[in-house]
Each structure stands twice: as structure tokens, then as C-alpha cells.
Amino acid sequence: xxxxxxxxxxxxxxxxxxxxxxxxxxxxxxxxxxxxxxxxxxxxxxxxxxxxxxxxxxxxxxxxxxxx
Amino acid sequence: xxxxxxxxxxxxxxxxxxxxxxxxxxxxxxxxxxxxxxxxxxxxxxxxxxxxxxxxxxxxxxxxxxxxxxxxxxxxxxxxxxxxxxxxxxxxxxxxxxxxxxxxxxxxxxxxxxxxxxxxxxxxxxxxxxxxxxxxxxxxxxxxxxxxxxxxxxxxxxxxxxxxxxxxxxxxxxxxxxxxxxxxxxxxxxxxxxxxxxxxxxxxxxxxxxxxxxxxxxxxxxxxxxxxxxxxxxxxxxxxxxxxxxxxxxxxxxxxxxxxxxxxxxxxxxxxxxxxxxxxxxxxxxxxxxxxxxxxxxxxxxxxxxxxxxxxxxxxxxxxxxxxxxxxxxxxxxxxxxxxxxxxxxxxxxxxxxxxxxxxxxxxxxxxxx
Numbered sequence: 001x002x003x004x005x006x007x008x009x010x011x012x013x014x015x016x017x018x019x020x021x022x023x024x025x026x027x028x029x030x031x032x033x034x035x036x037x038x039x040x041x042x043x044x045x046x047x048x049x050x051x052x053x054x055x056x057x058x059x060x061x062x063x064x065x066x067x068x
Numbered sequence: 069x070x071x072x073x074x075x076x077x078x079x080x081x082x083x084x085x086x087x088x089x090x091x092x093x094x095x096x097x098x099x100x101x102x103x104x105x106x107x108x109x110x111x112x113x114x115x116x117x118x119x120x121x122x123x124x125x126x127x128x129x130x131x132x133x134x135x136x137x138x139x140x141x142x143x144x145x146x147x148x149x150x151x152x153x154x155x156x157x158x159x160x161x162x163x164x165x166x167x168x169x170x171x172x173x174x175x176x177x178x179x180x181x182x183x184x185x186x187x188x189x190x191x192x193x194x195x196x197x198x199x200x201x202x203x204x205x206x207x208x209x210x211x212x213x214x215x216x217x218x219x220x221x222x223x224x225x226x227x228x229x230x231x232x233x234x235x236x237x238x239x240x241x242x243x244x245x246x247x248x249x250x251x252x253x254x255x256x257x258x259x260x261x262x263x264x265x266x267x268x269x270x271x272x273x274x275x276x277x278x279x280x281x282x283x284x285x286x287x288x289x290x291x292x293x294x295x296x297x298x299x300x301x302x303x304x305x306x307x308x309x310x311x312x313x314x315x316x317x318x319x320x321x322x323x324x325x326x327x328x329x330x331x332x333x334x335x336x337x338x339x340x341x342x343x344x345x346x347x348x349x350x351x352x353x354x355x356x357x358x359x360x361x362x363x364x365x366x367x368x369x370x371x372x373x374x375x376x377x378x379x380x381x382x383x384x385x386x387x388x389x390x391x392x393x394x395x396x397x398x399x400x401x402x403x404x405x406x407x408x409x410x411x412x413x414x415x416x417x418x419x420x421x422x423x424x425x426x427x428x429x430x431x432x433x434x435x436x437x438x
Contacts, residue, residue, distance in 0.1 A: 032383020
């Protein structure tokens with residue numbers, strides 16, 4: 001595919017993701033710990049089980065995007 | 069086995085020119101054929117295959133290991149597109165590290181077989197990572213086949229003369245008993261009908277020919293698979309497969325045996341590559357041309373799911389230095405086409421030493437027993 005299209009644009013945006021995620025290391029670790037706790041504990045992983053941690057991660061991420 | 073090639077012939081009669089030419093050479097029959105109508109659709113006369121070509125394709129269909137024919141997991145047309153895209157990248161050399169390493173290991177195994185092979189075939193070669201490590205006194209002539217012509221054009225330098233053929237691995241356009249050596253590196257995991265493909269490889273080998281292959285299998289990319297699965301479960305409430313199903317190492321022995329190979333050797337190499345994060349893993353897989361092409365794949369992954377999966381990947385599998393590992397389990401296999409000169413198992417009752425003598429090794433001169 002040559003030229004600029006939706007795929008090239010989204011691929012460009014995705015290239016920034018790793019750096020932005022690095023800025024939110026704390027929230028990412030918290031979310032990760034919440035999900036991995038279900039793999040060892042008795043609790044089954046259900047939809048939105050770690051919603052709070054994910055919302056925190058998402059707000060940190062969108063703030064990083066705005067200020068990058 | 070309802071391969072791409074057979075589908076094209078039966079449905080609309082078009083078939084890749086290269087493939088048709090090769091098939092004509094393979095069966096030794098003229099290319100332009102009789103006017104037998106194979107399908108009920110209207111076809112141009114030059115696209116109709118001859119009776120024997122039709123029989124060849126029909127035979128190929130019944131070579132499938134599965135009762136009732138097709139096992140259709142992967143979209144081969146999409147895979148060809150992905151390989152073409154990967155080959156057309158400016159920096160496609162950056163993603164070659166895994167393939168060159170495995171190519172080197174397969175070439176190593178070819179060297180271990182102390183023979184000269186006049187004619188060899190590389191199935192699914194991509195840019196050809198094996199031929200460059202082999203010398204002219206091991207392999208005299210090399211045939212390279214791949215589903216994507218673009219990567220064949222970018223083929224790497226090698227010592228011996230090579231011929232490139234664009235062909236699907238599931239339908240090799242070669243005559244029986246042609247090749248002394250068939251190699252395959254990291255392309256068998258995209259084949260729909262693996263038993264059929266292995267049987268075809270066995271067919272094109274000469275008796276006492278050898279097949280040396282490496283394919284991705286076992287627990288490859290289990291970290292990526294688990295992270296995506298957990299993220300999708302938590303974010304969306306369900307999950308869909310993002311990583312292809314792989315052959316287990318235990319099944320490989322059976323597959324090779326069923327295909328008619330003897331004196332099998334199967335071993336497994338685990339390669340762990342460290343990446344900065346999940347996005348780099350996915351980008352490298354895309355650059356290698358290894359994107360998902362299963363029919364059941366979802367066309368999109370949500371941003372939230374990707375973000376969640378990256379966080380989970382780091383937390384569950386991350387190393388101390390901040391990198392994340394990605395595991396590639398490479399299954400190496402060697403199989404020989406049966407021949408009278410090969411060693412057979414000994415007859416029952418022909419043993420002339422006892423296992424009990426094992427304990428006497430290294431204990432000084434053996435006692436004379438009556």
C-alpha cells in the first residue's frame with residue numbers, strides 16, 4: 001500500500017504508544033497486578049473486574065498523549 | 069485438500085501461469101490441452117486443463133490427512149499479501165534476524181549429513197536463508213519456492229546456481245522422485261493441510277532422500293497469546309484467537325511417520341528474544357510477514373485492549389531490566405525416504421549380548437561364563 005491512508009496513519013500513531021506507556025509505568029503495573037492476581041487466586045477473570053485500575057491507566061495515557 | 073490452486077481451477081479456470089508451466093513440465097505433457105469441460109462455468113479454451121492435469125489435481129485433493137478433505141484454517145491469499153507487504157518494506161532486513169538464525173541452524177544440520185546432494189529444494193524459502201550458508205560441494209543445484217514472488221526476487225546471494233519457482237507449499241509442481249534434499253525453514257506453520265504437504269514432500273524426494281525442516285510450534289509466543297487473552301477477557305468479556313494454532317512436538321513424529329518418512333529425528337530449540345514492550349513484538353512480527361491470517365481472526369483489536377495487554381505482558385512476563393521476552397519454539401525435524409540401504413530394526417531373537425552384561429563394563433576383564 002503506497003501513499004497515506006488510514007493504515008499508515010494509525011501505524012504512525014501506534015509508533016508513539018511505547019513511549020507513552022513508559023510514562024505511565026506505575027498505573028500499568030497496578031493494572032497488571034490486578035489482572036495477574038486472578039490467574040493465581042480463586043477469582044475468575046470477568047469483564048471490568050479491574051475497571052478502576054484501567055481507568056487510571058487510560059487517563060494517564062490520554063494525558064501523556066495530550067502533552068507529548 | 070481444497071488448496072488455493074485447486075479452487076482456482078475448479079471455480080474459474082484461472083491458474084497462475086508459472087504454476088501451470090511447472091505442472092506441464094512436471095507431468096511431461098503439453099500445456100495447451102484437450103477441450104474437456106471440467107467445470108460447468110464458461111471458460112476460455114486455453115484455460116481448460118487436460119484430463120491428466122485434472123486427475124493430478126484430484127489426486128492431490130485426496131492426499132489430505134483429514135477424512136472429508138479440507139482443513140482450512142489459514143487464508144493463503146492474505147498470507148501472500150502480507151509477505152508481499154513485508155518484502156516491500158524499506159527496512160525489511162531489520163526483521164530477518166529470526167529467519168537467518170534458523171536458516172543457519174538448518175544449514176548446520178545439512179552439513180551433518182555427510183553427502184553431496186545434486187538437487188535440492190527449499191519449500192517456502194522467503195528470501196532464502198539456507199542456501200547462503202551451503203557450499204557447492206554439498207548442494208549442487210538449488211530450487212527455491214515460495215508463495216510470494218516479491219521475496220523470491222529479493223533472494224540472498226548463494227554459491228550454487230538457484231532456480232526460483234513461485235508455488236504454493238501445499239501443491240508442489242514437481243515430478244515424483246526428483247530431489248535428493250528438501251529443506252524448509254519457518255514456513256510450514258502457515259500450511260492448512262500439513263499431513264498432505266508432508267506427503268507431497270515425501271513424494272518429490274528420491275528414495276534415500278532426506279527432508280530437513282524447521283517449523284515454529286509448541287508454545288511459541290505464549291506470552292503474547294496469554295496477555296491478549298486476559299486483556300480481551302477483562303476489557304471486552306470474551307476473547308478471540310490472535311495467535312495461530314501450532315503443532316505440538318509430540319504430534320510431529322506421528323505426522324512424519326504417516327507421511328511415509330523413516331529414521332525420524334525431532335528436536336526442539338527454544339529461542340527467547342527480548343523486546344522493549346508488547347508493541348515492538350507485534351511490530352516485528354508484522355515486519356517478518358508473520359501477521360495473523362486465520363479465517364477466524366477479528367479484523368480489529370480495540371485500543372483499550374491493546375493498552376491493557378501491553379500492561380499485562382509487562383507485569384506478567386517482564387524482566388528486571390524492563391524488557392519483555394517473546395518465546396519462539398522451533399521444532400527441527402529430519403526424515404528420510406525409505407530405501408533398501410537404510411538400517412532396518414534387527415530380527416527378534418537375534419541378540420547375542422545380554423543387558424545384564426552392561427553392569428560389567430569397566431569392572432576389569434569379564435569372567436568366562438559357560
